[in-house]
Amino acid sequence: MSHRNARLTVYGRRLLDDRVRSGRPVAHVAAEMGISRLTAHTWIRRWRTEGETGLCDRPSRPHTIPHRTPPGLEASVCRLRSERKLGPARIAPVPGLPASTVHRILTRHGLPRLAWLDRPTGRPVRRYERDRPGELAHVDIKKLGNIPDGGGRRVLDRVAGDRNRQATTTARHSCKPVIGYSHIHSAVDDHSRLAYSEVLPDERKETAAAYWQRAHAFFAAHGITVQRILTDNGSCYKAKLFTQTLNAAGIAHQRIRPYRPQTNGKAERFDRTLLDEWAYLRPYASNDERTTALADFLHTYNHHRCHTALQGQPPISRANNATGQYT
Incomplete structure (x- = not known):
């Protein structure tokens, strides 16, 4: 042109x-x-x-490039990338090439970036998305350390934060400091990315089953009928109580392969968004303050936050367009 x-x-x-x-x-x-x-x-x-x-216009690229890297050397560079999953800076010293030349070779052969690869296999990650809301919901649990009253190390210095942590005691055992975790149970719709989360004290089977009943009601209130959920292999998800809860609602249960969290990637990515935009967004003076802030984050995420996978729309717009609801 x-x-x-x-x-x-x-x-x-x-x-x-x-x-x-x-x-x-x-x-x-x-x-x-x-x-x-x-x-x-x-x-x-x-x-x-x-x-x-x-x-007509035609490219100005020369017909021959006499100084181009030999094909055998280019093949060795590609093998290093595929087998050892190294970047240009680490590949360059092996064949004795500049890192910029290695980068051009990788680009010329169409090899994907390391961030796009599945590290265990070295293959490009295959992205997928269901056609309609409710076909699949990703469910996961994220553990966060509790915040002592008055703030921890993120609010105060190391000494003062440890002092507050030791001073915070439980109601039953007045001499035992509260050192534990909060468990954030989350469910994300595969098609619309509509999310629902709760901060709960544990990840037992009773807690997970009760949480899913509330999450199911949340999706139903937005016109989404969940047909299948995808979870990891946690003990609470393998329990009979959780299976019975799903069967009572006519929902199929699918678990990922062991040690393959990429399969449940939408929930894993949502957990990272939780950390960046809620849990670690600002210092909190107590665990209750952080828990209270979760509701504001979820409203912003579902109704106002633009999602790059949804062409800049928030999840609620994608869900409403697919289900025919308008809020």
Whole structure:
């Protein structure tokens, strides 16, 4: 394609050739069209040797590149990337090439970035998305350390934070400091990315089953009928109570392969968003303060936060468009 300031397009080159073939001097035609005689002679020569196709744009890449890296060396670079999953800076010293040359080789052969690869296998991660809301919901649990009253190390210095942690005691055992975790149970719809989370004290089977009943009601309130859920292999999800809870609602249960959290990637990515935009967004003075802030985050995430996988829409818009609801 011609650039925006080009004097000649394909039509202009054809017009140049027609005028010259009519018997007019090349210099006069070039002056009329605002180009040099050298440029005019170039297009006339290309038309005479190549015909109509010679007037079209073509890349300026040379036909031969004498200093290009030998094919065998390029193959070894590609093998290092595929087998050892190294970046250009670490591959470069092995064959003795500059890192910039290694990067061009990888780009030329279409090898994906390391961030796009599944580290155990070295294969590109295969992205998927269900066609309708409710076909699949990703469910996961994220553990966060409890915050002592008055704040921990993120609010105070190390000594003061440890002092607050030791001073916070439980109601039953007045001499035992509260050192434990909060468990954030989350469910994310695969198609719309609509999410529902709760901060709960544990990840027992009774807690997980009760949480899913509330999450199921949340999705139903937005017109989403959940047909299948995807979880990891946690003990609470393998329990009979959790299976019975799903069967009572007519929901199928699917578990990922062991040690393959990429399969449940939408829930894993949502957990990372939870940490960045809620749990570690600002220092909290207590565990209750952090728990209270979760509701505001969920409202922002579902109703206002633009999602790159949804073409800039928030999850609630995608869900409403698919289910026919409008809020």
